[in-house]
Amino acid sequence: MTFSVKRFMAIFQKDLKDLYRNLYVSSTIILPLVFALIYGRMDVVPLEIHIFIISISLSMVGAFLQCAIIAEEKEKNTLRGLMLSPATITEILAGKSAVTVVITLLITYISMLISGFSPSNVLPVVLGVVLSLIFFITLGTWLGLITRSVLEASIYILPVMFIFGMANMFIGFADDYPILRVLEYTPTIQLFEIASITNGTFANYWQPFAIIGAWIVVGTGLTVLSFKKRMMD
Numbered sequence: 001m002t003f004s005v006k007r008f009m010a011i012f013q014k015d016l017k018d019l020y021r022n023l024y025v026s027s028t029i030i031l032p033l034v035f036a037l038i039y040g041r042m043d044v045v046p047l048e049i050h051i052f053i054i055s056i057s058l059s060m061v062g063a064f065l066q067c068a069i070i071a072e073e074k075e076k077n078t079l080r081g082l083m084l085s086p087a088t089i090t091e092i093l094a095g096k097s098a099v100t101v102v103i104t105l106l107i108t109y110i111s112m113l114i115s116g117f118s119p120s121n122v123l124p125v126v127l128g129v130v131l132s133l134i135f136f137i138t139l140g141t142w143l144g145l146i147t148r149s150v151l152e153a154s155i156y157i158l159p160v161m162f163i164f165g166m167a168n169m170f171i172g173f174a175d176d177y178p179i180l181r182v183l184e185y186t187p188t189i190q191l192f193e194i195a196s197i198t199n200g201t202f203a204n205y206w207q208p209f210a211i212i213g214a215w216i217v218v219g220t221g222l223t224v225l226s227f228k229k230r231m232m233d
Contacts, residue, residue: 003094007087011095015069019099025068025150032057032107036114047195050117051168054129055188057111059165062104062136063143064157069096070144071153079230089227097137104133120198124205128194131212132187136164138219145226168192187212 019026035056039049073079082092108129119125139160147153162170167183174180183189190208197204 004087004091007091008095008098011082011087011092012098015096015099018072019065019069019103022068022072022150025065025072028064029061029103029107031060032111033114036111040115045115045117047192048168050112050115051188051192051195052166053111053115053117054108054191055165055168056161057104057108058129058132058136058188059157059161061107062100062133063140063160063164064154065103066097066100066137066140067144067147067153067157068150069100070141071147071150074144074147075149083227083230089224093141093223093227096141100137100140101133104136105130108133119195121195121200124197124200125191125195128191128209128212131209131216132191135187135212135215135219138216138223139164142219142222142226145223145230164188185211187215 032053036053039045039053042049070079073082087095140157143156143160144153147156163183164186165188167186167188170180171183171189174183190211193208194205
């Protein structure tokens with residue numbers, strides 16, 4: 001079955017309208033801008049803070065928004081109808097993710113402008129942000145599929161925001177709490193590693209990109225399995 005742009009756009013437009021009506025969810029997406037405004041007032045904003053702002057944007061907007069969109073469909077009992085429609089899994093997931101991608105990239109870009117983040121290695125950082133966003137969207141989709149309402153989704157997403165969104169803030173305590181060293185392998189810490197590299201070659205970048213890629217595979221696998229399970233239930 002070929003990909004239908006018409007069905008994709010129909011899903012995209014519906015989610016955009018639903019988001020506009022949901023003030024609770026739509027108001028959440030401005031929080032990264034608030035952090036950017038607060039930290040942007042510093043004379044010198046360290047790299048850790050820049051990555052923290054980006055990470056909060058990816059987790060709070062990317063993961064939570066995606067999770068809320070899916071959970072709202074389940075809460076309204078409209079997700080099953082969508083699954084039984086002629087739309088394919090690819091069209092449904094792409095349509096559901098498109099709103100999140102556009103809004104998250106926009107919020108992240110504005111946050112970077114406000115905080116004054118201008119990395120010397122722009123291309124690797126941008127690629128790292130995009131790949132990290134893909135992971136957060138798969139994670140948000142999976143959480144949305146296993147929750148029953150937007151309220152429940154907002155609770156489930158909290159550990160995600162703490163573990164992934166604030167990993168670079170907690171990693172400083174790893175010497176006192178060795179268990180926190182597992183955070184070194186989170187996508188946001190890998191994004192920090194990418195941004196820290198200046199005048200690097202492929203050999204310097206392949207490991208952090210490979211780790212982020214592994215997270216994407218895990219997130220995609222969980223999402224597809226949960227989606228297929230919902231179709232069979």
